[in-house]
Amino acid sequence: MxxxxxxxxxxxxxxxxxxxxxxxxxxxxxxxxxxxxxxxxxxxxxxxxxxxxxxxxxxxxxxxxxxxxxxxxxxxxxxxxxxxxxxxxxxxxxxxxxxxxxxxxxxxxxxxxxxxxxxxxxxxxxxxxxxxxxxxxxxxxxxxxxxxxxxxxxxxxxxxxxxxxxxxxxxxxxxxxxxxxPKRELRSGLAECIKHGLIADASLFRDIAHDASELANNHEPSMDRLLPRAIVVKTAIVARDPLERCERAKLNLGHTFGHAIETLPTDHGKLLHGEAVAIGLVAAAAAARALKMVSAEEASSIANALASCELPRTFHGETSAAEVIRRMGFDKKFEGGVMKLILPRGIGACEIVENPPHEVVLEGLRAIGIA
Ligand SMILES: NC(=O)c1ccc[n+]([C@@H]2O[C@H](COP(=O)([O-])OP(=O)(O)OC[C@H]3O[C@@H](n4cnc5c(N)ncnc54)[C@H](O)[C@@H]3O)[C@@H](O)[C@H]2O)c1
Incomplete structure (x- = not known):
């Protein structure tokens, strides 16, 4: 134990x-x-x-x-x-x-x-x-x-x-x-594990990408190796910022884009939370790429890891960039509010970016098929 x-x-x-x-x-x-x-x-x-x-x-x-x-x-x-x-x-x-x-x-x-x-x-x-x-x-x-x-x-x-x-x-x-x-729920949880690796542990991210097909099928030795490492990312952040005054917000990597699309109908029914987060991570990686916070290789390694875990990377449904930006609350930003986006800085670290340029948000949305 x-x-x-x-x-x-x-x-x-x-x-x-x-x-x-x-x-x-x-x-x-x-x-x-x-x-x-x-x-x-x-x-x-x-x-x-x-x-x-x-x-x-x-x-x-x-x-x-x-x-x-x-x-x-x-x-x-x-x-x-x-x-x-x-x-x-x-x-x-x-x-x-x-x-x-x-x-x-x-x-x-x-x-x-x-x-x-x-x-x-x-x-x-x-x-x-x-x-x-x-x-x-x-x-x-x-x-x-x-x-x-x-x-x-x-x-x-x-x-x-x-x-x-x-x-x-x-x-x-x-x-x-x-x-x-159900396997679909399990894979949805893998999106959060990938997110934990991206936030704080590059080797965890690499190992999930390496063991993805085993993990997506609940191969128990792989799962037993993953669980404590993914849990430690969360416990360490919570211990430093229990009331989410600053650093704990990093756990929302992928969630600003993800929440905005989570409740939208798609061509294949409703997205699970982790599936929306997976798509949100691709958008966050593309936005970070636009700000030169990740390289092209790093952005594709994120999408590849999600693909290996059989998670979606693009949104398929009726919506528009304007609608998603409104759902992100980012329309208010352009009226003077302070909006925050959590974005990866390389693999294994992330940053809270205040008021990202409109074009950066659009770049994120284009990467997930929303124009
Ligand atoms: N408190 C937090 O910090 C925090 C963080 C992330 C998400 N959440 C919340 O968590 C909720 C989503 O939770 P979730 O993704 O764990 O799923 P869930 O509780 O919605 O469960 C998903 C589905 O799996 C079924 N299920 C659960 N465990 C099962 C098992 N072992 N065997 C068979 N079926 C099982 C459930 O009945 C349900 O149908 C959301 O409401 C979200 O807001 C909270």
Missing amino acids: IEIPVDIPGQPSSVFVARGALENLPSILTMHAATKLPRRVLLCFDRNCSVHAQQAVRVLRAAGVIVTEFGLLAAEDAKSAAVVETIWDAALAARLDRGDSFIAIGGGIVGDLVGFAAATYLRGVRVVQIPTTLLSMVDAAIGGKTGINRTLPEGGLGKNLVGAFWQPSITIVDANTLRTL
Whole structure:
């Protein structure tokens, strides 16, 4: 088992990475000072992860813990205040007190929802995050960002607009849970791993590119090598900037372009988050190329790594540069606001670029097929 500390002043936490960790859940909770073995837990799980949740329920009950199970639907519109209320009420019905714990088993949707419910129930109870998607293992379940979506006044879904920073007492990564994850979701998570390499670890980026076809098919030895290295990129940044005052924003590399296209219909249906990020990384690389922050070879190595992981690199659907720029919020820039774009500087570093020239943004969009 690998323990990766998350050194946030006043809120130290850890990520445990071990295949088969779920089977040893009670001993992992016991060994960690921040968790101990709670008397009662509200175990909230993604209904698509019932098999993993049942394993956790069985071992916790065998260890004498009183477990209340609560199944959730992992859909963006379930990241709502109404669902948080149902979690609070389930905790009240189970008589959870401040010494007890929530456990979240699922991907980023369940983790964000349950984390927010834990942050607010009795003004804050412990939450153990057990991520089951690659994206949540290397990103969402680490660093304590929790939250729900809200409908915007002008209509449309405003993502993660209400939430709290609430560090998990621990995060437990059991890569066996990836065995049931659909391959498309797995590959979507690889986009975030590539992003982590681009932000802070050139050798991680090269190794993902090298092992891409194994990783895209969940080859377990390759995945076991990848996970701790990708997690360390996130824990190190979060420890330096837990409240996203500056450096943590670098984790949004590829996301400004990506978010703008994520909810647009495409010729092949809806993009997954990581697929939109993959396309966003290609756009960011082209914008960085226009600013001479990456070479032509580096920009193509980024696109090639994404291709090897079977991720999309261009957008296929009805839209225009003007529409995407509006969705990026960059139309306001041209009215005097300060807009920020995270761009790679070579491979293994990135920078926050304020008010990038309009032509640079257009260059990024052209690279992903939007004119
Ligand atoms: N808090 C953060 O720092 C942070 C960071 C990135 C993303 N997010 C949030 O994470 C969410 C996306 O999370 P995600 O990509 O992890 O996916 P998800 O939670 O949307 O799950 C994706 C799909 O996979 C299914 N699934 C999950 N694990 C499975 C498993 N092991 N076996 C079978 N099916 C499984 C789910 O039921 C769902 O259908 C978004 O809401 C995003 O806003 C949060």
